[in-house]
Amino acid sequence: MRIVAGQWRARKLVAPQGDTTRPTADRTRETLFSMLVSRLGTFDGLTVADLFAGSGALGLEALSRGAAACIFVEQDAAAIRALRSNVANLHAQAQSDVRASSVLALGPARQPLDLILLDPPYGTGAGIVALDKLQRLGWIGEATWISLETAVDEDVKVKGLTIEAERKVGKARITLLRQKAAPG
Numbered sequence: 001m002r003i004v005a006g007q008w009r010a011r012k013l014v015a016p017q018g019d020t021t022r023p024t025a026d027r028t029r030e031t032l033f034s035m036l037v038s039r040l041g042t043f044d045g046l047t048v049a050d051l052f053a054g055s056g057a058l059g060l061e062a063l064s065r066g067a068a069a070c071i072f073v074e075q076d077a078a079a080i081r082a083l084r085s086n087v088a089n090l091h092a093q094a095q096s097d098v099r100a101s102s103v104l105a106l107g108p109a110r111q112p113l114d115l116i117l118l119d120p121p122y123g124t125g126a127g128i129v130a131l132d133k134l135q136r137l138g139w140i141g142e143a144t145w146i147s148l149e150t151a152v153d154e155d156v157k158v159k160g161l162t163i164e165a166e167r168k169v170g171k172a173r174i175t176l177l178r179q180k181a182a183p184g
Contacts, residue, residue, distance in 0.1 A: 001057060003090075004030050006043075006064030013086050015055050016079040028169045029061060032147055035165055035176060036115070040145065043067045046114040049139070051103045051130060056083040056096075058117040058147075063095050067115070071097045073106065103130045112141025122151040131158045131177070146177040 001013045004026065040046070043065040050059030050072045059070035072087075074080050080100050087096045099106075103118075103126070116139065120126035127148045134140050140161075148156060152173045156163065161177040 001055065002026060003057075003061055003064045004033060006061070006066065008060070008064040008090050011064075011090060013055050013057055013060065014082045014089075016076065016082040028149070028172050028174065029057060031167055031169045032058075032117075032149070032174050033061060033065070035167060035174065036145065036147065039164070039176070040115070043115075048115045048117065049073065049113050051116065051118045052120040052126070053083055054079045054119065056086050056098075058119060059096075060086060060090060060092065062115065062117070063090075063092055067095070069095050069097070071099065071113075073099045073101060073103050075100065075102045104133060106134070106137065106139070108137045109134075109139040111138070112144050113139055114144060116140065116144060116146045118147065119149040123154065125154075128156065128158050131161065135160050135179075140179055142179055142181075144179060148175045148177060149173070150175065 001015055003009055003011045043062055046067040048062045048067045048070040050070055053072040053074040056072050059072050063070055074083055118127045150173050152168050156175045160180055162180045164178050165176040167174045
């Protein structure tokens, strides 16, 4: 597993020990970031959250491409060890806020983020539950882009969010979402 682009391009990442965590494949990550670049243009200065972070590959990819800061949330002990190791190896501590907890334990946001990356366990519906809560707690604003990775056959419907794009990559489906525009 490697960083795809940016200042840390081709740098190796450590994957968590065991089979509890399923790291996002390089090809899937490459597709996701290509989709995001075509919509965002640049990652420069963005505030990002990598939820169900695992090794932190998604958030670290965003930081490598110029994001200003990333909140990583993960509850599995082996994944947290790998995540902290990856952050340290890339000297990204100043830009990284690693939280060893459940995504559902997050409190209210100070302000909406620019980009939220979710890669929950497939087939659990955890991403949809998390997005519902994040909307209520102010993590998602009008300008926020959201990426949700699910299994190909999972249905993605989140009240208050609209699907902007979807791509199937192997066994994964990447869904980009935005907040629905207020009627007006």
